[in-house]
Amino acid sequence: MTTTHEPVRLRFAPSPTGYLHVGGARTALFNWLIARRHGGTFILRIEDTDRTRHVADSVAKILDDLRWLGLDWDEGPEVGGPCGPYFQSQRRAIYDEHIRRLLESGNAYYALETPEELAAMRERARATHGGFRYPRPDPLPTIAEGESARRAGRPVVVRFKMPGEDVTVTDDVLGTVTMPADQHEDFVIQKADGFPTYHLACVVDDERMGVTHVLRGQEHLMNTPKHVALQRALGFRTPRYAHLPVIVNMDGSKMSKRDKEKALARGETPPEIEVHDFRAAGYLPEALVNFIALLGWNPGDDREHFSLAELVEAFSLERIGKTNARFDRKKLLAFNTDWAARLPQERLxxxxxxxxxxxxxDAGESRPPLIYRPTGKEPTDEELRTILQACAGFRTFPDVLRKAGFLFVADEDVAYDPKAVKKVLAKNDGAGFAMLRGLLDRLESQADWSAEALEALIESVCEEKGVGMGSVAQPLRVAVSGSTVSPSIGLTLALLGREAVLARIRRCLSLDRNGQPD
Structure with missing residues (x-):
């Protein structure tokens, strides 16, 4: 990475409009990695000037998601710092001062058009099949005229006067990028409600917070000429820019929060888009961080698995690509499976x-805590460790609940899958039910309830009856779990415990061929 001799200072500046998008998480990660690699400062700043899009509790959710990913911050909400406050809504006096400077230097002006007048201008442009570009008034309203209109209650905004020249930006990912002058228009830097726009607040804060490098998505590239022009007008230095590849779906479409709405409208399960979605779907933070680090970046060799510490050592801007990064969900699932197998049991x-x-x-505390059937209490770490080991090879945590969920329900609440009952128990004139009756007597007299002893008992029954393991194990599995999926049968019975196993077999024997009480 190209740096100056000054300490690097990078920032992540989310807007509190909901949960943290996975693209935002990648931006945060890349900024964090550069700051940590170069012994710099990682700043968290909340860009909450757009009050119409503000969502309650968003900040807390974003902070929680960042912590879950393992990303801490040196300055920002909850930790403070020398450049606070770190909420833009609390920095209005600072922005007002800089807007005043731009007005007085002639680099900005009050725009007096009403929203209706602007809408009419856009409609006329559409009617002539032309693109709308805001026409700079001539002559410009004076400061006195603008302030008078604002006092009168008119929806007055302040616009920045873009220079009539090309703007060239040196980007650490894209190289030299030039935006022609005819693509620029005078843009709003202060809204009618008095709040600054993103452009003004972002530029002022980057300067006052000493930000040296700005890493953000390529969708912000078209904003950069505006920011550079503002920096020059205010006498600010220009930080180094690096615009990251856009994250897209496998079909090339942009990965958007609206993908969830579209899926629901089609009656489909919505895809994971935000960090919260991946948490709810049972992904590990180690796997998600590892995966999103490779969205647009590669280490230059065939390595794929990285911890956060390893990423700090390997990461550099020079290895970031320019083309869109495809979000391969199958690959993420494979990463999660690998991480679940390699993490220390304590961490898992x-x-x-x-x-x-x-x-x-997420259920608003309406979902009761998991109660481990053998003890009647919430499971201990040791019990969870045993259960996770019994489900080794799982892809996400819901797989564990599907495979071992029977351990967390009362005997009378076991839900029997009708298909499993018909296929395993009722088929062949109730052969499975008959097998259970014989097994009940053997299990009632079984003294050693270890997984190994129970496995040996079942194998001996198979030998006596001349049948395969499935003919004995599957009826037992359905009887105690309600389905055909569980850990190995000896471990399943051992984990559940003698009392519950016998009670569930007796209850199962009272079912009809459809899995309903007879």
Whole structure:
């Protein structure tokens, strides 16, 4: 990365409009990695000047998602810092001062058109099949005229006067980028409600917070000439820019929050788009961070698996590509499976607990905590470790609940899958039910309830009856879990415990061929 001799200072500046988009998470990660690699400062700034799009609790959700990803910040909300406040809505006096400077220097002016007048201008442009470009008034309203109109209650805005020249930007990813003068129009820097726009606030804050490098998505590239022009008009230095590849779906369409709305309208399961979605779907933060780090960046060799610490050592702007980055969900799932298998058990237990807690929060605490049937209490770390080991090879945490969920329901609440009952128990004149009756006697007299002893018992029954393991194990599995999916049968019975196993077999034997009480 090209740097100056000054300490690097990078920022992530989300808007509190909802949960953190995975694209925003990647931007935060890349900024964090550069700051950590070069011993710099990572700043978190909340860009909340657009009050119409502000969503309550968004800031708390964004902070929580960043922490879940393992990204901390040196300055910003909750930690403070020398350049605060770090909420733009609390910095209006600072922006007003700079807007005043631009007005007095002739680099900005009050625009007096009403929204209706602007709409009429756009309509006339459409009627002539031309693109709308704001026409700079001639002569420009004076400061006194603008202030008078504002006092009278008119919806007055302040516009920046773009210079009539090309703007060239040196980008650390894209190289030299020039935007012709005819693509620029005078843009709003202060809205009628008195709040600054993103452009003005962003430029002022980057200067006052000493930001040296701006890493953001390529969708912001067209904003950069505006920001450079503002910097020059205010006498600011220009930070180094690096615009990151756009994240797209596998079909090339932009990965947007609206993808979820479209899927729901089609009656489909909505895709994961925001970090919260991936948390709810049971992904590990290690896997998601590893995956999004490779969206537009590569290490220059065949390595694919990186911890955060390894990413800090390997990451550089020089390895970021220019083309769109495709979000391959199958690859992410494979990453998650790999990470679930390689993480220390202690870490995996903590991640599983976090997933379970998030499920409860998302349900508004209406979802009861998981109660481990053998103890009647919430599971201990050791019990969760055993369950996770029993489900080894799982892809996401919901797989664990599907495979071992029977351990967390009361005996009388086991829901029997009608298809499983018909296929495994009722088929061949109730052969499965008959097998269960014989097994019940054997299990009632079984002294050793370890997984190994139970597995040996079932194998001996198979030998006695001359049948395969499935003919014995599957009826037992359906009886105690309600489905045909669980860990190995010996481990399934051992985890559940003698009392529950016997109670569930007896209850199952009372079912009819459709899985309903007879």
């Amino acid at each position: 237990v903590l991640a599983f607990r976090d997933f379970l807690a998030a499920r409860r929060r």
